[in-house]
Amino acid sequence: MKILVCISNVPDTTSKINFTNDSKAFDKNGVQFIINPNDEFGLTRAVWFQQKQKAEVTVVTVGDLSCEPILRKCLAIGADKAIRIDLNPTDGFQVAQQLSFLCKEENYDLIIAGRESIDYNGAMVPGMLSALMGYNFVTNCVVLEIKDNFAKVSREIDGGIETVSCQLPLVIGAQKGLVEEKDLIIPNMRGIMQARQKSLTVLPAIESDVKSVITKFEKPAPKGAVKMVDPNQIDQLIDLLHKDARVI
Amino acid sequence: MSILIYTESENGMFKKSALELASYARAIADKLRVELIAVSFNHKDHQTLGAYGVERVVQISDPSLENFTALTYAENLASVALANQVNLVVLSSSANAKYLAPLLAVSLSAGYASNVIGLPESFDYLTVKRSCFTNKAYNTCVLDNDINILGLSTNSFGINENHKEILVEDKSANLTKTNFEVERIEKSSGQVSIADADIVVSGGRGLKGPENWHLIEDLASTLGAATACSKPVSDMGWRPHSEHVGQTGKPVASNLYIAIGVSGAIQHLAGINSSKVKLVINSDPEAPFFKAADYGVVGDAFEVVPELIEKLKAFKS
Numbered sequence A: 001m002k003i004l005v006c007i008s009n010v011p012d013t014t015s016k017i018n019f020t021n022d023s024k025a026f027d028k029n030g031v032q033f034i035i036n037p038n039d040e041f042g043l044t045r046a047v048w049f050q051q052k053q054k055a056e057v058t059v060v061t062v063g064d065l066s067c068e069p070i071l072r073k074c075l076a077i078g079a080d081k082a083i084r085i086d087l088n089p090t091d092g093f094q095v096a097q098q099l100s101f102l103c104k105e106e107n108y109d110l111i112i113a114g115r116e117s118i119d120y121n122g123a124m125v126p127g128m129l130s131a132l133m134g135y136n137f138v139t140n141c142v143v144l145e146i147k148d149n150f151a152k153v154s155r156e157i158d159g160g161i162e163t164v165s166c167q168l169p170l171v172i173g174a175q176k177g178l179v180e181e182k183d184l185i186i187p188n189m190r191g192i193m194q195a196r197q198k199s200l201t202v203l204p205a206i207e208s209d210v211k212s213v214i215t216k217f218e219k220p221a222p223k224g225a226v227k228m229v230d231p232n233q234i235d236q237l238i239d240l241l242h243k244d245a246r247v248i
Numbered sequence B: 001m002s003i004l005i006y007t008e009s010e011n012g013m014f015k016k017s018a019l020e021l022a023s024y025a026r027a028i029a030d031k032l033r034v035e036l037i038a039v040s041f042n043h044k045d046h047q048t049l050g051a052y053g054v055e056r057v058v059q060i061s062d063p064s065l066e067n068f069t070a071l072t073y074a075e076n077l078a079s080v081a082l083a084n085q086v087n088l089v090v091l092s093s094s095a096n097a098k099y100l101a102p103l104l105a106v107s108l109s110a111g112y113a114s115n116v117i118g119l120p121e122s123f124d125y126l127t128v129k130r131s132c133f134t135n136k137a138y139n140t141c142v143l144d145n146d147i148n149i150l151g152l153s154t155n156s157f158g159i160n161e162n163h164k165e166i167l168v169e170d171k172s173a174n175l176t177k178t179n180f181e182v183e184r185i186e187k188s189s190g191q192v193s194i195a196d197a198d199i200v201v202s203g204g205r206g207l208k209g210p211e212n213w214h215l216i217e218d219l220a221s222t223l224g225a226a227t228a229c230s231k232p233v234s235d236m237g238w239r240p241h242s243e244h245v246g247q248t249g250k251p252v253a254s255n256l257y258i259a260i261g262v263s264g265a266i267q268h269l270a271g272i273n274s275s276k277v278k279l280v281i282n283s284d285p286e287a288p289f290f291k292a293a294d295y296g297v298v299g300d301a302f303e304v305v306p307e308l309i310e311k312l313k314a315f316k317s
């Protein structure tokens, strides 16, 4: 089984979010980058398939040179090889299209992406990729089992869980729950050394379409001060929620 | 030119998000003087939609559409869009709508922006503001395509009544054969889901253990609210993963979010920040959550919450 894991390079979850002075771009100054958490759950599952079901795991990112440390980290976690498609993407459709060019050449059986990226929050790349390829697609994926050419997949729905079965090839949007938190792999020295020997291929981007453009970023307006209520004045709290906030 | 919305229903009723969608799309239709068309699957109560500004409903009924499948639903929406010169599709932020939106976008060669938080700023080149960085920021996004799709953030516009005479049209379903089969749906019955809730009551590590969750559950049932929790609470197995909210869990966009014994870590705040009003109950006056709260009570959850439940019950009756 050939697995492709799509990796998005995102600011650490504790990062303060700032933008450049012209408000046109994210200010990367002093920001640590990580594997998008949803992608990390997916990668962990992919490495499980590699170890238990002899799958071959390739990681890919569409991005510039600054994304390579994250790809090396994926190799240290256990991916067999890495590909960087050399393009600073403008939107999710463009990413999906670039990935589809690769998938058409390589015929992966399973493509794992994250449910959404924590920076752009598009929740669009995996679905668009599946549609461009004509592959099956399940997002918000919390269970993934593969047997022969068949997948059994559960996804979280509003207020429950839905289980589907389908044939490969399949694209999934991974999220928390797909693997246990304790199964996330922290690269050890051996993994890091091995990662240096593994291949990281840079592919040129193929001309692709852009369907949306970000013209400006901004931060939410600062919030008003908190109203503190004495714990012995719960009546007053109920009054505030009812009359002031009008939420009960 | 016309606008299309996908109106979701559950247990024979339109979802609240469907009515919000209708209200939002009505405001755009009025501005552009174009028709507003709703598509509903296996559902017949259309007068409700008329009350929120829809003029025409295309209803697609087929037993095989009983279970939602993203691809089939997307194909059917696409065929209605193409048959009616639709150039704007508006979807909600439900799990199902977010599932089908990218499929619909590819099938219509449309542009797509999710998490849109208000009416478009311009229509010459469709310009919308959307939330990003998990609610820590917004971006302005321009979509210059023949057809565009917007995903409206839950609770970002609100519901407005606006009565229209409604025209109902039946359409047969497009059913392509697939190897994709829904086997099972498990829903926790009788509970409000986080996605649909007006009020969410959330518990953190401060509650000490799963045996104390009756406090959260009682408060939630008094308010008709959904229950949620912080990440460590679900990681330790005190509560199911589906209740984990925050940057790596579910987003919350309720009217009222009540956090009890939750410290307010940046990753927790990121996911719940778009809730309108936040009430924080925490024994530590220095808990970071108070900085992000609208109302705060410094106190022991084991004393404050039972009293709050009791007084709320009295208030409700």
Ligand SMILES: Cc1cc2nc3c(=O)[nH]c(=O)nc-3n(C[C@H](O)[C@H](O)[C@H](O)COP(=O)(O)OP(=O)(O)OC[C@H]3O[C@@H](n4cnc5c(N)ncnc54)[C@H](O)[C@@H]3O)c2cc1C
Pocket: A013, A037, B203, B204, B205, B206, B207, B229, B230, B231, B232, B233, B244, B245, B246, B247, B248, B249, B260, B261, B262, B263, B264, B265, B266, B267, B268, B271, B281, B282, B283, B284, B287, B299, B300, B301, B302
């Ligand atoms: C990559 C990454 C992603 C993450 N994503 C998320 C996420 O999506 N969601 C999330 O929630 N966290 C997330 N976290 C974890 C986050 O950093 C915090 O560790 C977590 O939110 C803390 O949970 P808590 O508030 O329940 O526990 P604690 O931080 O331990 O806080 C417990 C609180 O309870 C209060 N308390 C104690 N006793 C009482 C009492 N008797 N009455 C009232 N209050 C009391 C304490 O004062 C304290 O403020 C993430 C972390 C990382 C590294």
Ligand SMILES: Nc1ncnc2c1ncn2[C@@H]1O[C@H](COP(=O)(O)O)[C@@H](O)[C@H]1O
Pocket: A006, A007, A008, A009, A036, A038, A039, A060, A061, A062, A063, A089, A092, A095, A112, A113, A114, A115, A116, A117, A118, A120, A121, A122, A123, A124, A125, A126
């Ligand atoms: N630049 C990228 N390169 C590779 N994969 C990506 C990229 N951007 C997004 N993805 C994948 O698509 C998922 C959803 O991203 P998004 O549509 O931006 O929310 C991510 O979790 C990644 O798996």
